[in-house]
Amino acid sequence: MGGDRGPEIVIPGAALAAERHPGFKFLFFGDEARINALLTRHPKLKAVASVRHTDIAIGMDDKPSQALRRGRGKSSMWLAIDAVKTGQAHAAVSAGNTGALMAMARFVLKMVPGIERPAIAAMWPTLRGESVVLDVGATVGADARQLLEFAVMGEAMARSLTGLAKPTVGLLNIGVEELKGNEHVKEAGRLLRELDLPLHYHGFVEGDDIGKGTVDVVVTEGFTGNVALKAAEGTANQVTIFLRSALKSTVLSMIGAFLAQGAFTALKNRLDPRKHNGGVFLGLNGIVVKSHGGTDALGFATAIDMAIEMANNGLVQKIAEDVSKVHALLQPPPTPEVSESTV
Amino acid sequence: MGGDRGPEIVIPGAALAAERHPGFKFLFFGDEARINALLTRHPKLKAVASVRHTDIAIGMDDKPSQALRRGRGKSSMWLAIDAVKTGQAHAAVSAGNTGALMAMARFVLKMVPGIERPAIAAMWPTLRGESVVLDVGATVGADARQLLEFAVMGEAMARSLTGLAKPTVGLLNIGVEELKGNEHVKEAGRLLRELDLPLHYHGFVEGDDIGKGTVDVVVTEGFTGNVALKAAEGTANQVTIFLRSALKSTVLSMIGAFLAQGAFTALKNRLDPRKHNGGVFLGLNGIVVKSHGGTDALGFATAIDMAIEMANNGLVQKIAEDVSKVHALLQPPPTPEVSESTV
Numbered sequence: 001m002g003g004d005r006g007p008e009i010v011i012p013g014a015a016l017a018a019e020r021h022p023g024f025k026f027l028f029f030g031d032e033a034r035i036n037a038l039l040t041r042h043p044k045l046k047a048v049a050s051v052r053h054t055d056i057a058i059g060m061d062d063k064p065s066q067a068l069r070r071g072r073g074k075s076s077m078w079l080a081i082d083a084v085k086t087g088q089a090h091a092a093v094s095a096g097n098t099g100a101l102m103a104m105a106r107f108v109l110k111m112v113p114g115i116e117r118p119a120i121a122a123m124w125p126t127l128r129g130e131s132v133v134l135d136v137g138a139t140v141g142a143d144a145r146q147l148l149e150f151a152v153m154g155e156a157m158a159r160s161l162t163g164l165a166k167p168t169v170g171l172l173n174i175g176v177e178e179l180k181g182n183e184h185v186k187e188a189g190r191l192l193r194e195l196d197l198p199l200h201y202h203g204f205v206e207g208d209d210i211g212k213g214t215v216d217v218v219v220t221e222g223f224t225g226n227v228a229l230k231a232a233e234g235t236a237n238q239v240t241i242f243l244r245s246a247l248k249s250t251v252l253s254m255i256g257a258f259l260a261q262g263a264f265t266a267l268k269n270r271l272d273p274r275k276h277n278g279g280v281f282l283g284l285n286g287i288v289v290k291s292h293g294g295t296d297a298l299g300f301a302t303a304i305d306m307a308i309e310m311a312n313n314g315l316v317q318k319i320a321e322d323v324s325k326v327h328a329l330l331q332p333p334p335t336p337e338v339s340e341s342t343v
Numbered sequence: 344m345g346g347d348r349g350p351e352i353v354i355p356g357a358a359l360a361a362e363r364h365p366g367f368k369f370l371f372f373g374d375e376a377r378i379n380a381l382l383t384r385h386p387k388l389k390a391v392a393s394v395r396h397t398d399i400a401i402g403m404d405d406k407p408s409q410a411l412r413r414g415r416g417k418s419s420m421w422l423a424i425d426a427v428k429t430g431q432a433h434a435a436v437s438a439g440n441t442g443a444l445m446a447m448a449r450f451v452l453k454m455v456p457g458i459e460r461p462a463i464a465a466m467w468p469t470l471r472g473e474s475v476v477l478d479v480g481a482t483v484g485a486d487a488r489q490l491l492e493f494a495v496m497g498e499a500m501a502r503s504l505t506g507l508a509k510p511t512v513g514l515l516n517i518g519v520e521e522l523k524g525n526e527h528v529k530e531a532g533r534l535l536r537e538l539d540l541p542l543h544y545h546g547f548v549e550g551d552d553i554g555k556g557t558v559d560v561v562v563t564e565g566f567t568g569n570v571a572l573k574a575a576e577g578t579a580n581q582v583t584i585f586l587r588s589a590l591k592s593t594v595l596s597m598i599g600a601f602l603a604q605g606a607f608t609a610l611k612n613r614l615d616p617r618k619h620n621g622g623v624f625l626g627l628n629g630i631v632v633k634s635h636g637g638t639d640a641l642g643f644a645t646a647i648d649m650a651i652e653m654a655n656n657g658l659v660q661k662i663a664e665d666v667s668k669v670h671a672l673l674q675p676p677p678t679p680e681v682s683e684s685t686v
Contacts, residue, residue: 063522127581137517140525174480174569179406182483182566207573211581223525224567226517228574230550235578238470238554242613243586246606256603263589263596270585 001030001057001076002096003293003300007038010095013291013300014049015042020301021308027089029054029076054079058100060293067100068107077101081108084286091287091307093278095300098290102138102281109286112316114323117142118283119150119222120290121157122229123276123306126213132158132167133210135222136229136279142221144187145330147171151192152322153282154217155199160313161306162216170205170215172224180204184221195329198322236271274299278306282319287311344373344400344419345439346636346643350381353438356634356643357392358385363644364651370432372397372419397422401443403636410443411450420444424451427629434630434650436621438643441633445481445624452629455659457666460485461626462493462565463633464500465572466619466649469556475501475510476553478565479572479622485564487530488673490514494535495665496625497560498542503656504649510559513548515567523547527564538672541665579614617642621649625662630654 003009007030014026025048028035032053039046056075058067071078077096083089085108094101098120106118119142121134134154139146151169158167171189173181178189181204192201202215207228210218220228247257257264269275277299279290287310291303346352350373357369368391371378375396382389399418401410414421420439426432428451437444441463449461462485464477477497482489494512501510514532516524521532524547535544545558550571553561563571590600600607612618620642622633630653634646 127584140517172570174483174566185566207570207575208577208580210574211577220570223517223528224570227515227550227563227567227571231553231571232550232574232578234551234554235575236582237551239579239582239610239614241470243606243610246609246613247603249609250605253603253606256599256601256606258599260590260596260599260603262593263586263599266589266592267582267586270589271582 002060002094002101003291003295004060004095006057006095007031007034009295009297009300011035011038011042011045012297014304015045016297016301017304017308018042018045018048020305024048024308025050027052027080027083029079029083030057031055052079058097060097062097062100064099064103067097068103071100071104078104078108081105081286081288084288085109090311091289093289093291093300093303093307095291095293095295095303097293098137098279101288101290105281105284105286105288109284109288111283112285112320112323114327115149115153115283115319117146117149118281119153120279121154121282122279123161124210124218124229124232125270125276126211128213130162130276131210131213131216131218132161133218133220133225133229134282135220135225137222137226138281139222141223142184144184144191147184147188147219147221148191148326148330149283149323151188151199151201151217151219152197152326153319154219156315156318156322157280157282157310158216160310160315160318164216166200167216168200168202169217169219170202170209172210172218172220172228173204173206176204176206188219191330195326197329198325233273240271275302278303280306280310285316287316345403345437345444346634346638347403347438349400349438350374350377352638352640352643354378354381354385354388355640357647358388359640359644360647360651361385361388361391363648367391367651368393370395370423370426372422372426373400374398395422401440403440405440405443407442407446410440411446414443414447421447421451424448424629424631427631428452433654434632436632436634436643436646436650438634438636438638438646440636441480441622444631444633448624448627448629448631452627452631454626455628455663455666457670458492458496458626458662460489460492461624462496463622464497464625465622466504467553467561467572467575468613468619469554471556473505473619474553474556474559474561475504476561476563476568476572477625478563478568480565480569481624482565484566485527487527487534490527490531490562490564491534491669491673492626492666494531494542494544494560494562495540495669496662497562499658499661499665500623500625500653501559503653503658503661505559507559509543511543511545512560512562513545513552513558515553515561515563515571516547516549519547519549531562534673538669540672541668576616583614618645621646623649623653628659630659 119135462478
């Protein structure tokens with residue numbers, strides 16, 4: 001029921017995903033009448049769909065605490081997450097309110113043992129393909145230990161989604177020298193360098209390395225990650241607007257643009273945010289993917305694709321195993337206080 | 344002597360700036376022989392230039408502490424900053440090592456009374472023109488009070504450089520609601536809302552608002568600001584590379600691109616980083632502008648233009664006055680500890 005247009009996007013999106021992933025079943029939670037009316041237009045999806053009715057939907061502006069109180073046990077969002085917990089579903093995908101979705105997902109699914117805080121990971125288009133960037137907004141001010149956990153989770157996600165056997169991991173910083181950055185980042189860098197972790201740590205990377213694809217996984221705390229993601233989206237949009245206005249400035253360039261329209265379509269495809277849509281909630285005992293609320297069916301289908309891939313690859317199990325390995329190396333675990341006082 | 348190519352960029356850059364600003368004089372510090380040889384090619388600049396010889400130049404990789412020890416009292420960088428302190432120059436411009444330049448500038452010029460920490464401000468091209476973004480790397484982890492000081496300094500700089508009488512100021516955050524963000528940002532937001540400051544506070548802005556030009560001044564701490572700036576530069580570069588490769592993909596689009604080349608030139612001009620080159624050091628008793636080390640003469644001239652504008656407009660005096668007004672409103676000053684405990 002979430003997102004700017006609710007089932008009108010979710011159902012056609014699921015229909016696209018169902019075509020791409022034969023054999024999968026879909027459970028829909030929400031307004032039965034609206035959902036069923038839409039399903040009649042997608043008979044192939046209808047054949048593999050079940051609908052569970054509820055009148056209650058979380059609003060896009062509800063505060064997480066409100067949403068938990070009002071939606072607990074009965075809202076469409078809660079029921080979808082609960083289906084993951086009870087094993088009825090392998091993953092939940094929602095275009096709803098991010099804060100409410102995260103609060104409910106933590107409440108229902110609980111954190112993987114040993115992981116302190118969740119992260120939201122995004123797929124970032126790069127010159128080399130796609131990189132995993134986390135956290136983009138779940139944990140503001142993550143400390144060194146939490147950044148280390150994000151590195152482990154992001155690496156497992158990259159293996160799951162990109163098929164790379166040994167993705168490279170970089171820590172986002174404002175320079176590549178060991179002395180640069182804040183205490184959390186320096187300490188996380190030290191731990192990643194010195195511990196014999198089962199991942200390929202590249203070192204510090206800077207903001208412009210994300211788009212270059214210097215590493216497959218970029219690790220940062222939620223404030224910086226969120227700002228970087230939105231600044232990059234804003235810049236891509238800005239360049240596109242500049243280009244469009246430049247092409248309209250003379251008749252000759254309008255003719256040129258007409259002839260080169262295949263190239264512009266290719267560029268548009270390459271920058272299409274719908275092809276990278278989906279914020280993956282990491283650190284929970286279950287897969288939850290947050291679709292952008294303003295996307296369309298194609299974008300929602302991408303978020304479902306990601307959920308299916310990760311479920312197929314046993315991502316949650318991989319993360320739990322990797323984290324327990326890391327914790328064995330970290331014995332005795334450095335608490336944030338200890339980390340800071342040793343710097 | 345700084346930057347990738349030293350005087351070979353600085354002198355032609357100054358020659359461009361001298362053409363644009365008749366009546367200004369230029370003081371050059373460094374290797375007299377190299378500088379004089381270059382000046383003979385620019386007779387108009389030579390007529391308004393003085394050269395002060397020194398053998399000592401700070402290396403691009405020197406640590407700030409090394410640079411201070413080795414360069415104190417005699418390096419070209421030190422002498423240029425000292426000329427601002429002694430009133431021989433109205434501003435210093437350098438393409439050298441950023442950390443060394445900041446350390447020396449703080450040591451020689453000292454902070455404006457009442458300002459705790461310096462900021463580096465950048466001019467960010469937007470859909471509406473240009474915005475001031477600060478801090479882009481001087482003060483990692485700035486607290487609420489420091490963010491407030493950055494707001495005041497950035498606003499004064501925007502008035503100085505853009506000619507706006509009442510520039511709008513936004514605080515960079517991961518959402519626009521009052522509850523979003525970390526404690527420093529929330530507390531700074533509260534202070535900016537509640538104090539009757541002599542500036543136009545817009546509220547929180549997000550990463551994509553920077554490029555939209557939602558506000559004229561974007562305030563953030565140095566880590567996030569640095570990452571956002573580099574992520575945006577990386578994205579602009581990435582889109583340009585995608586565009587170039589798309590235009591070469593078919594013969595038809597190559598013909599189209601040829602016809603539309605005027606539009607691509609216009610786009611290139613609009614995205615040209617040389618037109619926005621110059622990191623302004625704010626909070627010091629004097630104007631220091633850091634040029635990108637890899638820029639060319641045109642880019643270096645932009646950094647000089649900025650320095651001249653700000654000197655002409657009495658920026659340092661404006662900042663000192665504004666900060667003392669703010670401090671009067673802040674009595675008794677909330678220390679960072681108090682700010683945090685009240686949240």
